[in-house]
Amino acid sequence: MSRKLRDIVALLQGHVSMLIVMQDYPDPDAIASAAALRDLANAMAGIQCFVAHGGSPGRAENRALAKYLDLTLHDMGRVDTDRFDLTAMVDTQPGTGNNSLPDGIVPHIVIDHHPIRHATRSSAFTDVRSKCGATATILYEYLAEAKIEIDPRVATALLYGIRSDTNDLGREASQADIRALLALYPIANKRALSRFETERVPSAYFRMLAEGLKNAESFGKCVVTGLGQIDNADMIGEVADLLLRNEGTEWTMCYGFCDGKLLISIRTSDISANAGMVARRIVALKGTGGGHDTLAGGQIPLKEDTQSERKHLEKIILRRFRRVLGISDDPCRSLLQT
Numbered sequence: 001m002s003r004k005l006r007d008i009v010a011l012l013q014g015h016v017s018m019l020i021v022m023q024d025y026p027d028p029d030a031i032a033s034a035a036a037l038r039d040l041a042n043a044m045a046g047i048q049c050f051v052a053h054g055g056s057p058g059r060a061e062n063r064a065l066a067k068y069l070d071l072t073l074h075d076m077g078r079v080d081t082d083r084f085d086l087t088a089m090v091d092t093q094p095g096t097g098n099n100s101l102p103d104g105i106v107p108h109i110v111i112d113h114h115p116i117r118h119a120t121r122s123s124a125f126t127d128v129r130s131k132c133g134a135t136a137t138i139l140y141e142y143l144a145e146a147k148i149e150i151d152p153r154v155a156t157a158l159l160y161g162i163r164s165d166t167n168d169l170g171r172e173a174s175q176a177d178i179r180a181l182l183a184l185y186p187i188a189n190k191r192a193l194s195r196f197e198t199e200r201v202p203s204a205y206f207r208m209l210a211e212g213l214k215n216a217e218s219f220g221k222c223v224v225t226g227l228g229q230i231d232n233a234d235m236i237g238e239v240a241d242l243l244l245r246n247e248g249t250e251w252t253m254c255y256g257f258c259d260g261k262l263l264i265s266i267r268t269s270d271i272s273a274n275a276g277m278v279a280r281r282i283v284a285l286k287g288t289g290g291g292h293d294t295l296a297g298g299q300i301p302l303k304e305d306t307q308s309e310r311k312h313l314e315k316i317i318l319r320r321f322r323r324v325l326g327i328s329d330d331p332c333r334s335l336l337q338t
Contacts, residue, residue: 004127005145012045013126015085023092023099024055027234028065029134032161035069035154036139037090043148052076054100057261058128058232060199069153076100079249088333091135095119097288097299133173136161155187160196172292212239216335220327223335227256233263239267253321262300262313273303282320320334
């Protein structure tokens with residue numbers, strides 16, 4: 001065994017139960033990684049796992065993926081953390097602000113592909129690889145090295161998680177992601193993959209999409225838009241991705257209000273940029289943020305959740321976005337009228 005696999009197996013030994021915490025709005029990478037860690041813990045130590053998160057998996061394909069895996073997702077607000085021998089985090093870390101792990105709890109295990117956080121270093125076991133395109137790649141490697149037969153459903157989920165987070169290997173994919181995808185593809189259920197990608201969506205999806213397009217404003221090589229109050233936080237990232245396809249656009253920012261927070265998604269096609277740094281500077285002293293070179297996010301908790309507070313925060317993040325990118329003086333115009 002590699003040192004990492006040996007260390008995590010040693011940590012799992014002698015325990016009965018483990019809480020696996022994902023980010024508040026789990027995506028395919030997080031859901032697949034949680035399922036894979038569950039299988040690793042079951043196979044290597046007979047541990048029963050409980051998967052939880054705050055918020056909800058808003059995208060229809062994410063809900064379909066969890067159902068396909070027969071993975072029950074629990075609300076962190078209803079979880080008694082004292083019940084569990086171990087706590088793990090996948091695709092997120094303590095202190096990021098995008099998960100609902102209670103303050104004061106130091107997870108025993110953290111496996112993630114985002115830049116490492118200071119608080120993560122206090123955990124007994126960490127495997128944080130910011131060069132990996134997906135956390136699912138890391139979990140695949142553990143299952144493969146431990147010679148655990150990967151269930152076709154889990155293989156399908158891991159493959160989908162890698163494809164989603166790397167935009168089909170076109171965004172920040174590493175050689176490890178490519179190797180994992182090639183190994184998983186023969187095992188995966190291709191028909192199920194197709195279903196996830198074409199999952200039906202409610203009419204509310206199109207209303208939010210229309211709102212984002214209506215509010216979209218262009219300046220320089222940037223497009224920004226706000227979705228207002230929403231109940232599907234995943235739409236923020238989806239709209240930011242869509243707007244980046246606009247001809248001549250290199251940066252997008254989409255924001256919305258959900259669950260008492262201002263949520264922000266940032267995307268860029270500039271491979272030499274650092275979207276994570278941009279997100280951190282936009283929310284500085286007010287919230288938390290971070291991410292990768294070409295995609296990032298942030299959140300700012302609302303203190304009073306009044307209309308005036310929301311307008312004030314909107315002005316702040318728009319001003320900071322312009323200032324960080326050095327385009328404060330560029331004129332602004334409606335995207336749909338350009």
